[in-house]
Amino acid sequence: MQHRLRDVMALVARIVVGATFLAHGYQKFVLNGMDKVVASFDQLGLPPIAAWFTAIVEVVGGIGLILGVLLPIVGILLAAIMVGALFTAHLSGGFFSSDGGFEYVLVLAATSLALGFSGPRYTLSGLFRGSSEKSGQLAA
Template sequence: MQHRLRDVMALVARLVVGATFLAHGYQKFVLYGMDNVVASFGKMGLPAVAAWFTAIVEVVGGLGLILGVLLPVAGVLLAAIMIGALFTAHLSGGFFNSDGGFEYVLVLAATCLALGFSGPRYTLSGLFKGNSAKVEQPAA
């Protein structure tokens, strides 16, 4: 029972964090427009490729977390863009998010790594490998 509950909670966390990244990617592509995002990144001294990479990773990585596909890759890439955001946009703001600090991006980076290596249960990958529906037997 404990293992099943842990796996369900990992699924809930993947859905919430994945949807958050998907929303941020959508925001960059649709609401702001990539020309504006590239210009914003440029003001921080970052190249256009960083803006595009970030937006694509947010969309694809967010979907990866939601669906449970290539979780380690999605987790590492999402964590990497959050660490990049920490050093390029948030470090000078101190720790607290309310002051523009790095608190939020640091939590997201750690969460993405944890979720990326959380295991195959309740994932699309696990379903195709036969791990999603496997019921663990209690120890004798």
């Protein structure tokens, strides 16, 4: 019972964090527009490819978290863009996000890693694994 509850809570967290990243990617592509995002990244001294990479990782990574696909890769990529945001945009603001600090991006980076390595239950990837592999994990 405890393992099932843990897996359900990981699913809930993946959906919430995945939706958050998806919303941020949507904001970059649709609400703000990539021209403004590229200009914003340029003000930080970052090349246009960094803006595009970040937006794509947020959208694809958010979907990956929600569906539970390629979780370790998704977790690492999402954490990497958050660490990048920490060092390029938020470190000088101190800790608290209310002051422009790195609190929020640090939590997203750590959560992305944790969820990326949270296991295969209740994931699309887990759905397509063999039943013998699933039954072995249930005993663990």
